[in-house]
Amino acid sequence: MRENSRSQQAVGFLLGLVDEETAARVRARTGLPGPEAPDASVRRLQRAWTWSRLLPASVALWILENDDPTLNAVVWQHLEMDAGLRRAVVRGIPFGPGRTEPVRVDPLLIGQEPEVPARYVREGLVGCLRAVSSMNEGRAAASMVLTRADWDTVAAADDEAPLPGYARWALSVRPDCPPAVRAGFGSHAKFTHRIRQAGVLAGPAPFALSYDPAVGVLEVLAMGHVLFPRRMPEAEDALRPLVREHLGESEEAWAVLAQLMETFHGTAPELIVTAGAIA
Secondary structure: OOOOHHHHHHHHHOOOOOOOOHHHHHHHHHHOOOOOOOHHHHHHHHHHOOOOOOOOOHHHHHHHHOOOOHHHHHHHHHOOOOOOHHHHHHHHOOOOOOOOOOOOOHHOOOOOOOOOOEEEEHHHHHHHHOOOHHHHHHHHHHHOOOOOHOOOOOOHHHHHHHOOEEEHHHOOOOOOOHHHHHHHOOOOOOHHHHHHHOOOOOOOOHHHHHHHHHHHHHHHOOOOHOOHHHHHHHHHHHHHHHHHHHHOOHHHHHHHHHHHOOOOOOHHHHHHHHHHHOO
């Protein structure tokens, strides 16, 4: 099966939020193809990740939560700025909730672990974090936090005596930093702005509602049932009411949506409302 265009994928995702009869009627009216085969999602992901502004860091975490060696190898290529996630992948650390068994590592990644900080070897995790005096040192120290037990250690150390600011910053922008640990680091406006800039999101709902352009966001969500199935209901529940209210069973509104999709620069909610209003 050939791969659909990105706009076809994007509209197709939204069609999945209405009943099958309506979706079939809209496809007949607009000429949109049916859903792609699942294996097309991995190939599409390779291209989508070139839009570095579009794909927030949390997308990588949602994919890693599958603990799938093949997907891990794909994601690993795009983690140049996160030595911690790279280290976890090549060590076979599981990310899925409740999982403890090591994940098989793709043979191509064996031996590719980032360098271990010398201070970590000498002083351990907490000592390495407490010695941080720059952002580079913060990133290096934070890259050694790999397991849930490590995050517990970080939280306990920060409770005992606050970690240096750069260490807190480097830890907080890790997408796998537990929300409770991140909340302990601070909540002022500058802090939350840094988190947002790093692409750390509470879940797919903020991604679906506030990122742009809509075509890119919706194309990624169209791959979601393969790449991050556990997280998909959050995005679908966020967009479903808008789709039903502004597009619903209106073939004209769906036709306008398909025409606007590729060139619309706003968010998905803005696109949905605009298409409905024009129709």
